[in-house]
Amino acid sequence: xxxxxxxxxxxxxxxxxxxxxxxxxxxxxxxxxxxxxxxxxxxxxxxxxxxxxxxxxxxxxxxxxxxxxxxxxxxxxxxxxxxxxxxxxxxxxxxxxxxxxxxxxxxxxxxxxxxxxxxxxxxxxxxxxxxxxxxxxxxxxxxxxxxxxxxxxxxxxxxxxxxxxxxxxxxxxxxxxxxxxxxxxxxxxxxxxxxxxxxxxxxxxxxxxxxxxxxxxxxxxxxxxxxxxxxxxxxxxxxxxxxxxxxxxxxxxxxxxxxxxxxxxxxxxxxxxxxxxxxxxxxxxxxxxxxxxxxxxxxxxxxxxxxxxxxxxxxxxx
Amino acid sequence: xxxxxxxxxxxxxxxxxxxxxxxxxxxxxxxxxxxxxxxxxxxxxxxxxxxxxxxxxxxxxxxxxxxxxxxxxxxxxxxxxxxxxxxxxxxxxxxxxxxxxxxxxxxxxxxxxxxxxxxxxxxxxxxxxxxxxxxxxxxxxxxxxxxxxxxxxxxxxxxxxxxxxxxxxxxxxxxxxxxxxxxxxxxxxxxxxxxxxxxxxxxxxxxxxxxxxxxxxxxxxxxxxxxxxxxxxxxxxxxxxxxxxxxxxxxxxxxxxxxxxxxxxxxxxxxxxxxxxxxxxxxxxxxxxxxxxxxxxxxxxxxxxxxxxxxxxxxxxxxxxxxxxxxxxxxxxxxxxxxxxxxxxxxxxxxxxxxxxxxxxxxxxxxxxxxxxxxxxxxxxxxxxxxxxxxxxxxxxxxxxxxxxxxxxxxxxxxxxxxxxxxxxxxxxxxxxxxxxxxxxxxxxxxxxxxxxxxxxxxxxxxxxxxxxxxxxxxx
Numbered sequence: 001x002x003x004x005x006x007x008x009x010x011x012x013x014x015x016x017x018x019x020x021x022x023x024x025x026x027x028x029x030x031x032x033x034x035x036x037x038x039x040x041x042x043x044x045x046x047x048x049x050x051x052x053x054x055x056x057x058x059x060x061x062x063x064x065x066x067x068x069x070x071x072x073x074x075x076x077x078x079x080x081x082x083x084x085x086x087x088x089x090x091x092x093x094x095x096x097x098x099x100x101x102x103x104x105x106x107x108x109x110x111x112x113x114x115x116x117x118x119x120x121x122x123x124x125x126x127x128x129x130x131x132x133x134x135x136x137x138x139x140x141x142x143x144x145x146x147x148x149x150x151x152x153x154x155x156x157x158x159x160x161x162x163x164x165x166x167x168x169x170x171x172x173x174x175x176x177x178x179x180x181x182x183x184x185x186x187x188x189x190x191x192x193x194x195x196x197x198x199x200x201x202x203x204x205x206x207x208x209x210x211x212x213x214x215x216x217x218x219x220x221x222x223x224x225x226x227x228x229x230x231x232x233x234x235x236x237x238x239x240x241x242x243x244x245x246x247x248x249x250x251x252x253x254x255x256x257x258x259x260x261x262x263x264x265x266x267x268x269x270x271x272x273x274x275x276x277x278x279x280x281x282x283x284x285x286x287x288x289x290x291x292x293x294x295x296x297x298x299x300x301x302x303x304x305x306x307x308x309x310x311x312x313x314x315x316x317x318x
Numbered sequence: 319x320x321x322x323x324x325x326x327x328x329x330x331x332x333x334x335x336x337x338x339x340x341x342x343x344x345x346x347x348x349x350x351x352x353x354x355x356x357x358x359x360x361x362x363x364x365x366x367x368x369x370x371x372x373x374x375x376x377x378x379x380x381x382x383x384x385x386x387x388x389x390x391x392x393x394x395x396x397x398x399x400x401x402x403x404x405x406x407x408x409x410x411x412x413x414x415x416x417x418x419x420x421x422x423x424x425x426x427x428x429x430x431x432x433x434x435x436x437x438x439x440x441x442x443x444x445x446x447x448x449x450x451x452x453x454x455x456x457x458x459x460x461x462x463x464x465x466x467x468x469x470x471x472x473x474x475x476x477x478x479x480x481x482x483x484x485x486x487x488x489x490x491x492x493x494x495x496x497x498x499x500x501x502x503x504x505x506x507x508x509x510x511x512x513x514x515x516x517x518x519x520x521x522x523x524x525x526x527x528x529x530x531x532x533x534x535x536x537x538x539x540x541x542x543x544x545x546x547x548x549x550x551x552x553x554x555x556x557x558x559x560x561x562x563x564x565x566x567x568x569x570x571x572x573x574x575x576x577x578x579x580x581x582x583x584x585x586x587x588x589x590x591x592x593x594x595x596x597x598x599x600x601x602x603x604x605x606x607x608x609x610x611x612x613x614x615x616x617x618x619x620x621x622x623x624x625x626x627x628x629x630x631x632x633x634x635x636x637x638x639x640x641x642x643x644x645x646x647x648x649x650x651x652x653x654x655x656x657x658x659x660x661x662x663x664x665x666x667x668x669x670x671x672x673x674x675x676x677x678x679x680x681x682x683x684x685x686x687x688x689x690x691x692x693x694x695x696x697x698x699x700x701x702x703x704x705x706x707x708x709x710x711x712x713x714x715x716x717x718x719x720x721x722x723x724x725x726x727x728x729x730x731x732x733x734x735x736x737x738x739x740x741x742x743x744x745x746x747x748x749x750x751x752x753x754x755x756x757x758x759x760x761x762x763x764x765x766x767x768x769x770x771x772x773x774x775x776x777x778x779x780x781x782x783x784x785x786x787x788x789x790x791x792x793x794x
Contacts, residue, residue, distance in 0.1 A: 039470075121386075128389035129396065137386050150419070153386040157414055160387065160395075165412050167396040 040178050040242075044215050047170040065110045066102070072112075073098055073119040074205055080123055080140065086131055088197055089173035092204060094119075094126035096169050099209045101162050116142050121155035129167055172200045172218035179222040182241050195225040202263040203256070212256045215242075220257040224264065230257065339689055340415040346373065346424075350684035361688050362427060362680070370487075372427035373410060377688065380420055391421055398423075401469065405462025407482060407496040415689070428494050429485025430665075430677050432478035432546065438677050440553040448672070452550045454664035455483070457654055458493035459543060464645035466495070467536040474534055476542035477522045478549060483664065485679065491663030520561050520573050521545065525584070526639050528574050530596030537639035540648070544634030548619050551627070556580070556618065569597050575608075580618055581635060583610040589638040626653040 074095055081091035098118060107114050120140050127134050137149045160167065180193055199221040203212075219239055223230060230238070232254045239253055346363040353360035358379035365371045378391050398409035411424040432455065439447050447455075459481055466473060473480075473495065480497040484490055520528075524541035527534075548556040557580065559573025578584065586592055593599070615635065621628035630653045636642040643651075654660055658667070666674050 124386055125392060128387070128392045134385075134389055149386065153419055154416075156387045157416075157419060160392065161412075161414065165395045165399050167392060168400060 036178055036181075040175065040215075043170055043174055044213075044242075047214055066107070069110075069112065069115040070098070070102065071205060073115050073122075076116070076119050076142070077123050078201065083141075084127070084131075084135055084139075086123075086127060087173075088201065089171045090126045090130040091123070092171040092173060092200070092209075093130060093169060094122040095204055096171070096209045097122040097125060097159055097163060097167075101159055103208075103210070104162050113145050116145055117147055117151060117155050118159070120147065120152055121159045124152065125156055125159055125167065170214045172214040172221065173197075175215050175218035176222065179219050179242075183219070183222050183238055184226060192222075192225045196221040199224055199260050199263065203260055206259060206263060212252055216252050216256050220253060220260050224257060224260040340413065340417065342411075342413045342422075343689065346375070348375070348688045350682035351686040352680045352682055359686070359688075361686075362682055363424075363688075374425045374427045375413075375688065376423045376425065378421040378423070380418065387421070395421075395423065397471065401466070401471070403462055403465040405458045405493050405495060406465060407494045425496075426494075428482035428496075429679055430483040431496075432481040432483065432550070434479075434680075435483065435677055436478055436549060436553050438675070443675065446553065447550055448667065448675075450658040450661070450667040450672070451664050452547075453654065453658060454491070454660040454662075455481075455493055455550060456543070456547055457649070457660035458662075458664060459495065459546070460645045460648050462493065462495040463539055463543065464649060467539070467645050472534050472536050473539050473542075475522075476539055476546065478546055481546065485677075491661075491665035493664060520559055520570055521555050521557055523570070523573065524639065525574065525577055525637055526595060528570050528577075529592070529598050530569075530600075531639075535639055536644065537642045540634050540642050540645065541639075543645075543648075544631055547631050547634065551619050551621070551631075578608070578610040580615055581637065582614075583608075584637045591638070591640070626651065626656060629653070 077091050077094050077098075080086075081088070101118060101122065107118075120137075120142060124134075124137060124140065137152045140152070176193060176196060180196070184192065196218075200217055203217060203221070219242065220235070223235060223238060235254050235257050236250060239250070345366055347366055347369075348361050348363045350362060351359055352362045352374065358377045361375045361377070363373045363375050365373060378388070395409070395412055398407075402408070407428070408426045409423060410426055413422040413424065414420070415422065435447070439445055463473065463476075475497060476495070480495065482494040482496050484492045484494065522542035522545045524538040527538060545556045557573060557576040559570060559576045562568040562570055562572070584592055615632060616623050616628055619628065619631065621631070623629075630643070630648060630651045633643040633651075634648065661668055665677075666672075
């Protein structure tokens with residue numbers, strides 16, 4: 001496992017050869033074809049069909065424990081993604097599963113092991129959906145717990161049936177190439193795309209995945225990777241080239257863009273700290289008081305996570 | 319989906335694991351086993367609340383210890399949950415037996431398949447399939463395929479045994495494509511298929527795959543449809559190559575030889591990207607040294623070159639996948655606008671007085687219990703240690719950006735029978751995709767053996783005789 005004491009996305013990215021990015025066709029800077037337009041249109045349609053019922057889970061209304069457990073799960077998923085060299089969308093997909101699971105079932109009381117087991121099952125199922133090489137269950141390392149493989153399988157089945165066997169959910173990564181071609185044309189480069197990937201990963205920590213449509217997150221991440229100072233009108237003009245969104249979703253665009261912008265500024269203002277409380281697995285959680293709670297509080301109408309001090313949020317590890 | 323019981327969060331905790339029978343099984347009267355393969359077993363059952371509704375229940379074989387739920391099962395079910403079309407098999411429910419964590423898929427049952435229909439005409443009635451039936455079967459097959467292709471799904475393992483046809487009932491004579499499987503549906507990234515992954519049954523395998531192409535496109539399915547069309551006309555497989563076995567994805571020279579003998583030598587003029595294919599380069603002396611005579615397809619299928627059926631067939635068997643007809647184009651072909659026009663009930667011609675062939679029903683083995691069938695499995699010859707459940711591992715979602723041509727988005731629905739209720743009978747596709755080499759595979763790319771045939775050989779032990787020699791299953 002990649003041990004990064006100060007866990008941040010750039011660690012994850014730098015630790016790799018970026019091949020995961022290139023695989024996604026970034027080298028291909030050709031223009032967007034009609035075929036792509038049709039495909040993206042279909043994707044946007046599909047995301048509303050398949051993802052509209054996953055919105056019930058509001059992190060805000062859950063206890064601090066669950067918020068923190070979710071962040072902890074995301075941290076574990078991202079670390080494990082890096083360890084196995086999974087694509088980012090595999091990790092993202094597993095976080096969608098996690099959020100849907102939490103929205104449809106409740107885990108009573110602080111049961112860290114249950115969240116851990118759930119994280120393993122979600123990532124394992126996502127890897128089976130997305131990856132060429134799927135690790136055996138025994139290869140998933142969870143520091144504090146030793147799960148029997150049958151227990152993981154049982155949890156996989158629970159995740160799958162909770163998803164109602166609808167595992168093919170669209171992630172923002174599906175749109176990245178297309179939107180960067182649409183919005184930035186020749187300005188596209190790997191560096192910007194990498195930044196967009198970081199932003200997408202940052203935002204999933206901030207909001208439940210059901211809060212914004214994947215296409216909205218992708219579009220705003222591409223915009224924000226270029227320019228953090230767009231006005232609402234600019235965002236609207238830029239995104240007018242995508243006809244599929246309805247007016248309601250257009251409002252989301254700017255609020256999501258703002259959220260990304262704030263993530264970005266929070267990150268650059270507090271280089272070591274960050275959006276996550278209790279980032280590293282080796283540190284106890286108390287020394288992460290940051291101004292994180294202010295990051296998101298002013299943005300938009302969407303419910304979102306607030307970050308109380310880490311020590312209140314996360315129980316000490318067993 | 320279905321009654322949703324397996325998906326009901328509460329049913330999990332209520333499940334009585336001390337009982338041998340899972341709770342959901344109480345909904346069914348299980349009649350007996352109708353199929354068997356390395357993927358597991360298929361049972362025929364009736365829903366207790368609706369005795370007229372037959373269901374095929376496919377029990378996935380348990381995955382290798384420690385791997386959790388098999389990727390094959392996950393991808394298959396995911397795909398089945400997303401598709402809905404009158405010419406595609408319908409998944410009615412997913413059930414879990416929590417006691418041993420095995421998975422069961424309930425499908426609407428289809429009594430017939432093209433393999434049995436062709437065999438019946440060839441071996442029993444000794445008579446060609448009537449032109450109305452051929453055209454209707456082909457039209458519906460293309461209609462279902464057009465739907466799959468429009469949704470970026472490539473079947474990859476079309477063959478007669480995977481094309482089901484509904485028996486008596488409201489949907490009589492309706493074609494259902496089965497055994498397409500496992501892959502994700504959208505967002506398919508540009509990822510080469512792994513070396514061990516070419517899955518289409520060799521007789522129906524497109525030449526670009528035989529020559530080592532790494533990417534599937536929808537064109538591979540159209541090649542298979544061409545082969546099936548010819549087989550419906552002649553009752554014989556069009557290209558019956560001897561399969562090379564043993565190594566992983568070996569070069570199938572004999573299959574190519576059979577194709578070139580009928581269709582002529584492929585040239586760079588006809589097929590510009592030919593020279594880029596791995597086997598075309600590496601097996602120069604084998605293929606390129608050989609000079610094949612001019613094409614003689616019309617002789618093989620006994621059609622005049624002027625016949626629209628011949629025109630359609632030859633366009634499906636175009637060497638260059640980029641020039642090969644698409645399903646949407648095929649549906650527009652003149653052949654389908656001439657008499658006899660295709661119909662929804664392929665088995666019963668609309669003209670009164672036409673002879674209706676009575677096809678045999680599937681044999682049912684009533685001696686096998688649906689629960690506790692685990693003990694049966696060690697006797698499976700192909701169940702290598704890591705074999706996992708997973709029929710329908712054949713299909714693959716199309717590559718999105720590397721597609722050599724744009725996909726038609728037209729939804730051709732003209733054959734949709736007006737007023738047919740949502741009573742889709744079809745069957746889980748006996749046989750078909752098995753994945754002995756299972757787990758690490760890219761997006762449902764599973765080695766496909768001729769499990770169908772293997773399964774049928776087993777069935778012949780249950781009282782069915784008269785099978786023609788079948789290619790043996792490939793082992794990986």
